[in-house]
Amino acid sequence: MEETMSGETMQALMCEKHGPPEDLVLRDMPIPEAGEGEIQIRVHASGLNFPDTLIIQDKYQMKPPLPFSPGGELAGVVTAVGPGVTRFQPGDRVAALTNWGGIAEYAVAPADQTTLVPDSMDLETASIFTLAYGTSHHALKQRANLQDGETVLVLGSSGGVGLSAVEVAKAMGARVIAGASSDEKLTLAKAHGADELVNYAEQDLKDSVKQLAGRQGVDVIYDPVGDKLANPAFRTIAWGGRYLVIGFAGGDIPAVPFNLALVKGASIVGVFWGDFVVRAPNLHLANMNELYAMHADGKLDPHISARYELADAGAAIRSMMERKVTGKVVVRCNSPE
Ligand SMILES: NC(=O)c1ccc[n+]([C@@H]2O[C@H](COP(=O)([O-])OP(=O)(O)OC[C@H]3O[C@@H](n4cnc5c(N)ncnc54)[C@H](OP(=O)(O)O)[C@@H]3O)[C@@H](O)[C@H]2O)c1
Structure with missing residues (x-):
């Protein structure tokens, strides 16, 4: 050295x-x-x-x-x-x-x-x-309390945090619907474990996700894009669902009507992983150890x-x-x- x-x-x-x-x-x-x-x-x-x-x-x-x-x-x-x-x-x-x-x-x-x-x-x-997987793991585990067998919709699913969310959600036992703006991006999300795919540049996001999720709807929505996707995505949420506000890569910060949360008994859950790392360093270290172990076991790629x-x-x-x-x-x- x-x-x-x-x-x-x-x-x-x-x-x-x-x-x-x-x-x-x-x-x-x-x-x-x-x-x-x-x-x-x-x-x-x-x-x-x-x-x-x-x-x-x-x-x-x-x-x-x-x-x-x-x-x-x-x-x-x-x-x-x-x-x-x-x-x-x-x-x-x-x-x-x-x-x-x-x-x-x-x-x-x-x-x-x-x-x-x-x-x-x-x-x-x-x-x-650290950043991508740490964010997705903290969001799905501590913020959404994701349960085995629940359905997760991941927007921007081929991006940095999006693709990690697909993998972490699968490793936690969820069924994953991946959304992205091209078939090429969706092919990548599928290769990393996504069960269902929606090309939101070509398909209607709300109708397509509702069809895939069925009557129950989507339990957890992971949204790093915001902008025009948030409103149709929120309309697919299940009773008691959790909408994870991750970021606004699409540009605009969306304004989602509160009545959508009311009628579904749903939660809009903010995720600020960077602040979490500073405020809860021991939990962050425990999360990272869990993620390193998941990687060593071949569950993350x-x-x-x-x-x-x-x-x-x-x-x-x-x-x-x-x-x-x-x-x-x-x-x-x-x-x-
Ligand atoms: N809350 C937190 O703690 C936390 C932690 C980490 C990151 N973030 C945020 O999460 C977001 C994504 O970060 P990232 O590192 O994953 O970025 P990234 O790799 O560039 O992925 C962003 C995804 O957003 C979609 N997108 C839609 N409109 C876009 C545009 N105009 N420009 C770029 N991408 C666009 C793209 O997917 P499609 O083309 O398929 O739509 C892209 O794959 C950022 O806003 C970031 O600040 C938040």
Whole structure:
């Protein structure tokens, strides 16, 4: 394990002014040092997530001071630990959440938002695992209280969190109806366990899902898209159903009439996984251990559809903005361990 010296530099993809991903530039930057409660990581790969498309445009709730590197999730090897860190040591293989700063050769992360990666998982997979699977597992388990045999509708089912929701719901014993905007995307959702498919770009979402779900309706709806899908999706919910508000990748924040919740005795359930990780770190660690075990048992099969080099990470962010990504995309930040 190579130690870094104070004052050494690294390469990082930098956002120097807010704007499109084409404005991001590769720069030599000082290697960040681990502060109190932090660890320094030689980044093997950085996993892209939807907030990376927003943070560079100053459209995300978190607003780091310029210049900064995007990249909220990564995996690599610990090179140094800051004061107060006892759970990690140099040489450990880890997956970490950083909010930003991850599309770089080195990054620092809070120790309590970092997990040890088991030998059963390679670091590239680890770089895309925590956020997507952590969100879907927390949403379905703690927020929806999903029960064996219930029906789940997943919108945006070939996307990062969507595809992980298909897999986690199946692993929890649910029947999954996957919705997506193309047959190609639905083929991927099917390969990852979906039982029924709805192409909502071509089919009427409400009618198609009602036909598949039958009189009972859908027990849990997992919605990372929002926009025009939320209203027809809500109309398929079962008595006592739970509508998981995950995100608004479609653009607009939908306004769903409250009477729909009343007549079905249904719940609209907000999911803010990032805050959950901070507020309940021990439960988050327990969730991640459960997910690592599910992966080791072959119940989860994370899908990486594209790999980019550090200098080309802007193109990776562009592909996500253009709705072209399926599963997850990684940026390779360093050569293998
Ligand atoms: N609440 C939480 O704790 C939490 C945690 C993680 C992520 N999220 C949110 O979940 C959402 C999805 O994140 P992700 O990382 O899974 O993104 P992603 O991989 O890009 O997937 C988003 C999906 O949304 C659909 N979509 C519809 N309109 C779109 C548009 N205009 N641009 C891009 N995608 C569009 C696409 O599926 P179709 O083409 O099939 O419609 C796409 O597969 C984001 O809003 C993110 O902020 C929330």
